[in-house]
Amino acid sequence: MTGPAPKDWILDLAPYVPGKARADGADRPVVKLSANESAYGPSPRAVAAARDAMDGLARYPDPESADLRAALGELHGLDAARILCGNGSDEPLSLLAHCFAGPGDEVIYSRYGFQLYAILAKTVGATGVAVANENWAASVDGILQAVTPRTRLIYLDNPNNPTGAMLPFSEIERLYAGLPDHVLLVLDAAYGECVDDPAYEAGARLVDRANNVVMTRTFSKMYALPALRVGWAYGPAAVMDVLNRARLPFNVSAAGQKAALAAVRDQDHLAAAVARNNEERAWLTAALAATGLDVVPSQTNFVLAGFPDAPGQTAAEAYRALMADGYILRHLPGQGLANHLRITIGTPEQNRAVAALLTAFMDGSGLAEAGEAPA
Numbered sequence: 001m002t003g004p005a006p007k008d009w010i011l012d013l014a015p016y017v018p019g020k021a022r023a024d025g026a027d028r029p030v031v032k033l034s035a036n037e038s039a040y041g042p043s044p045r046a047v048a049a050a051r052d053a054m055d056g057l058a059r060y061p062d063p064e065s066a067d068l069r070a071a072l073g074e075l076h077g078l079d080a081a082r083i084l085c086g087n088g089s090d091e092p093l094s095l096l097a098h099c100f101a102g103p104g105d106e107v108i109y110s111r112y113g114f115q116l117y118a119i120l121a122k123t124v125g126a127t128g129v130a131v132a133n134e135n136w137a138a139s140v141d142g143i144l145q146a147v148t149p150r151t152r153l154i155y156l157d158n159p160n161n162p163t164g165a166m167l168p169f170s171e172i173e174r175l176y177a178g179l180p181d182h183v184l185l186v187l188d189a190a191y192g193e194c195v196d197d198p199a200y201e202a203g204a205r206l207v208d209r210a211n212n213v214v215m216t217r218t219f220s221k222m223y224a225l226p227a228l229r230v231g232w233a234y235g236p237a238a239v240m241d242v243l244n245r246a247r248l249p250f251n252v253s254a255a256g257q258k259a260a261l262a263a264v265r266d267q268d269h270l271a272a273a274v275a276r277n278n279e280e281r282a283w284l285t286a287a288l289a290a291t292g293l294d295v296v297p298s299q300t301n302f303v304l305a306g307f308p309d310a311p312g313q314t315a316a317e318a319y320r321a322l323m324a325d326g327y328i329l330r331h332l333p334g335q336g337l338a339n340h341l342r343i344t345i346g347t348p349e350q351n352r353a354v355a356a357l358l359t360a361f362m363d364g365s366g367l368a369e370a371g372e373a374p375a
């Protein structure tokens with residue numbers, strides 16, 4: 001009666017929890033601000049390219065994503081032969097764990113970091129090592145202290161999700177300089193497009209001179225194509241060769257390849273979306289701070305807001321109150337952020353509505369009336 005047995009370590013794996021897409025009991029249209037989807041939409045040329053792909057559904061896609069890799073290489077000044085496209089950037093992130101870590105090995109990530117990293121470490125039977133953040137970003141000193149002879153991988157999301165904080169490139173270089181070369185440093189730049197701090201670099205320059213650094217990027221955030229699942233990784237030839245052996249043969253759909261290619265060629269659309277996002281990010285940060293919330297300065301398309309500990313003003317209560325009004329934010333108590341909410345930057349109208357609702361919540365003036373909240 002026992003049936004097939006999975007590996008022991010799979011059984012204590014808690015599955016990834018996505019941002020909620022439906023509000024519990026809301027009677028108004030729902031605004032989803034829980035998954036860091038871009039409020040500004042994809043390039044219309046990308047949408048048209050995905051539609052065109054419907055004419056070719058009877059054929060397998062290009063197994064190498066060659067046109068997309070060439071365009072990415074040209075755009076970013078990278079060697080296209082060392083780019084691997086994947087089913088979202090989750091796929092290369094996952095391949096890295098499967099190819100480089102296993103039972104007895106350690107995988108380091110930040111305590112407040114992308115929740116997939118802990119899942120990937122467990123999936124391959126490795127031990128996840130969560131390092132405390134410093135000023136909400138990854139702690140270079142903390143990570144260096146956590147490295148042991150068993151460390152195989154370090155996942156570092158820069159900027160960080162869910163905090164929005166960023167490390168300057170000088171800190172990434174300091175981390176790299178302190179690492180033994182058996183450790184693979186993975187720089188996840190999912191939000192790289194919306195950084196405006198000049199001290200930032202996503203990491204390609206470091207990849208080019210190291211044998212143990214990989215950068216991952218995605219079309220899911222500022223390119224606004226998450227439904228098509230396209231991401232990519234750039235790394236040293238030896239590492240990319242390993243990932244290419246292990247990946248599935250036709251891993252990026254034809255619609256995904258074509259839409260991403262069109263999106264890469266429409267940098268004007270991307271730049272406009274980033275400009276609007278960053279303007280709204282500044283507005284929302286100031287508006288929330290004015291209500292007394294403790295807002296972490298963000299370099300992404302979301303902000304993390306800290307709530308007072310006082311009854312009636314907690315993050316859990318704010319989460320439920322906004323949910324009742326049809327605004328879905330992200331509460332991450334499982335990651336140790338019980339008194340914070342992560343709020344994706346929405347359209348100007350959505351951001352003003354969220355700010356008005358949270359202002360009413362913090363004033364205690366009652367959320368039932370918050371729709372007509374005082375200006």
Ligand SMILES: *Cc1c(COP(=O)(O)O)cnc(C)c1O
Binds near residue numbers: 089091217
């Ligand atoms: C959204 C996100 C990803 C990307 O996911 P995709 O698989 O590319 O959709 C990767 N890393 C971080 C930190 C993210 O927030």
